[in-house]
Amino acid sequence: MRIIWASLGGVAVVLAIAGILLPLLPTTPFLLLAAFAFARSSPRLEAWLLGHRHLGPPILAWREQRAIGRKAKRLALATMAATPVLTWAVGVDPMIVALQVAVLAAVALFIATRPLPQTERL
CATH class of the missing domain: 1.10.287 (Helix Hairpins)
Structure with a gap:
Protein backbone atom coordinates (compact mmCIF):
# COMPACT_ATOMS: atom_id res chain seq x y z
CA MET A 1 0.00 0.00 0.00
CA ARG A 2 2.93 2.34 0.69
CA ILE A 3 3.99 2.09 -2.96
CA ILE A 4 0.52 3.16 -4.09
CA TRP A 5 0.55 6.18 -1.75
CA ALA A 6 4.11 7.11 -2.81
CA SER A 7 3.14 6.80 -6.49
CA LEU A 8 0.06 8.94 -5.96
CA GLY A 9 2.23 11.52 -4.20
CA GLY A 10 4.75 11.51 -7.03
CA VAL A 11 2.07 11.99 -9.67
CA ALA A 12 0.53 14.79 -7.60
CA VAL A 13 3.90 16.58 -7.36
CA VAL A 14 4.36 16.34 -11.13
CA LEU A 15 0.85 17.74 -11.69
CA ALA A 16 1.50 20.52 -9.15
CA ILE A 17 4.69 21.53 -10.94
CA ALA A 18 2.84 21.43 -14.28
CA GLY A 19 0.20 23.66 -12.66
CA ILE A 20 2.85 26.29 -12.02
CA LEU A 21 3.40 26.52 -15.76
CA LEU A 22 -0.13 25.84 -17.06
CA PRO A 23 -2.68 28.47 -16.03
CA LEU A 24 -5.76 26.22 -15.85
CA LEU A 25 -4.15 23.42 -13.83
CA PRO A 26 -4.31 24.08 -10.08
CA THR A 27 -1.09 23.75 -8.10
CA THR A 28 -2.06 23.89 -4.42
CA PRO A 29 -4.63 21.06 -4.40
CA PHE A 30 -2.08 18.74 -5.97
CA LEU A 31 0.53 19.80 -3.42
CA LEU A 32 -1.90 19.05 -0.60
CA LEU A 33 -2.68 15.67 -2.15
CA ALA A 34 1.05 14.92 -2.47
CA ALA A 35 1.66 15.82 1.18
CA PHE A 36 -1.29 13.64 2.24
CA ALA A 37 -0.04 10.69 0.17
CA PHE A 38 3.59 11.08 1.27
CA ALA A 39 2.51 11.24 4.93
CA ARG A 40 1.03 7.77 4.46
CA SER A 41 3.94 6.32 2.50
CA SER A 42 7.26 7.91 3.36
CA PRO A 43 8.25 10.32 6.15
CA ARG A 44 11.36 11.13 4.10
CA LEU A 45 9.34 12.20 1.04
CA GLU A 46 6.92 14.16 3.21
CA ALA A 47 9.83 15.95 4.92
CA TRP A 48 11.36 16.72 1.51
CA LEU A 49 8.10 18.20 0.23
CA LEU A 50 7.40 20.24 3.37
CA GLY A 51 10.98 21.49 3.45
CA HIS A 52 11.05 22.47 -0.22
CA ARG A 53 11.74 26.18 -0.64
CA HIS A 54 8.88 26.81 -3.08
CA LEU A 55 6.45 23.92 -2.62
CA GLY A 56 6.51 23.60 1.17
CA PRO A 57 5.20 26.99 2.41
CA PRO A 58 1.69 26.75 0.88
CA ILE A 59 1.25 23.25 2.34
CA LEU A 60 2.42 24.32 5.78
CA ALA A 61 0.22 27.44 5.70
CA TRP A 62 -2.80 25.28 4.93
CA ARG A 63 -1.95 22.57 7.48
CA GLU A 64 -1.17 24.93 10.33
CA GLN A 65 -3.51 27.87 9.73
CA ARG A 66 -5.98 26.81 7.01
CA ALA A 67 -4.62 29.85 5.18
CA ILE A 68 -4.03 30.64 1.51
CA GLY A 69 -1.41 33.14 0.38
Missing part, protein backbone atom coordinates in the same frame (compact mmCIF):
# COMPACT_ATOMS: atom_id res chain seq x y z
CA ARG A 70 -2.33 36.39 -1.34
CA LYS A 71 -0.60 35.51 -4.63
CA ALA A 72 -2.27 32.09 -4.78
CA LYS A 73 -5.67 33.63 -4.05
CA ARG A 74 -5.27 36.25 -6.77
CA LEU A 75 -4.17 33.72 -9.35
CA ALA A 76 -6.93 31.26 -8.45
CA LEU A 77 -9.64 33.91 -8.50
CA ALA A 78 -8.42 35.41 -11.78
CA THR A 79 -8.32 31.99 -13.41
CA MET A 80 -11.81 31.20 -12.14
CA ALA A 81 -13.10 34.50 -13.49
CA ALA A 82 -11.52 33.94 -16.91
CA THR A 83 -12.58 30.32 -17.31
CA PRO A 84 -16.32 30.88 -17.94
CA VAL A 85 -15.52 33.74 -20.30
CA LEU A 86 -13.25 31.49 -22.34
CA THR A 87 -15.78 28.66 -22.18
CA TRP A 88 -18.51 30.97 -23.49
CA ALA A 89 -16.17 32.36 -26.18
CA VAL A 90 -15.55 28.91 -27.66
CA GLY A 91 -19.29 28.34 -27.98
CA VAL A 92 -20.13 25.96 -25.15
CA ASP A 93 -23.84 25.61 -24.35
CA PRO A 94 -25.01 28.49 -22.10
CA MET A 95 -26.44 26.05 -19.54
CA ILE A 96 -22.99 24.49 -19.12
CA VAL A 97 -21.45 27.94 -18.74
CA ALA A 98 -24.08 28.82 -16.11
CA LEU A 99 -23.32 25.62 -14.20
CA GLN A 100 -19.62 26.39 -14.42
CA VAL A 101 -20.21 29.91 -13.09
CA ALA A 102 -22.21 28.56 -10.14
CA VAL A 103 -19.57 25.99 -9.17
CA LEU A 104 -16.66 28.38 -9.64
CA ALA A 105 -18.47 31.10 -7.65
CA ALA A 106 -18.83 28.71 -4.71
CA VAL A 107 -15.17 27.72 -4.88
CA ALA A 108 -14.13 31.38 -5.27
CA LEU A 109 -16.13 32.29 -2.17
CA PHE A 110 -14.37 29.55 -0.22
CA ILE A 111 -10.92 30.68 -1.39
CA ALA A 112 -11.62 34.38 -0.84
CA THR A 113 -12.76 33.79 2.74
CA ARG A 114 -9.67 31.82 3.81
CA PRO A 115 -7.29 33.86 5.95
CA LEU A 116 -3.86 34.92 4.81
CA PRO A 117 -0.87 33.09 6.33
CA GLN A 118 0.51 34.75 9.45
CA THR A 119 3.63 35.80 7.51
CA GLU A 120 1.51 37.85 5.05
CA ARG A 121 -0.75 39.61 7.54
CA LEU A 122 -0.14 43.30 8.19
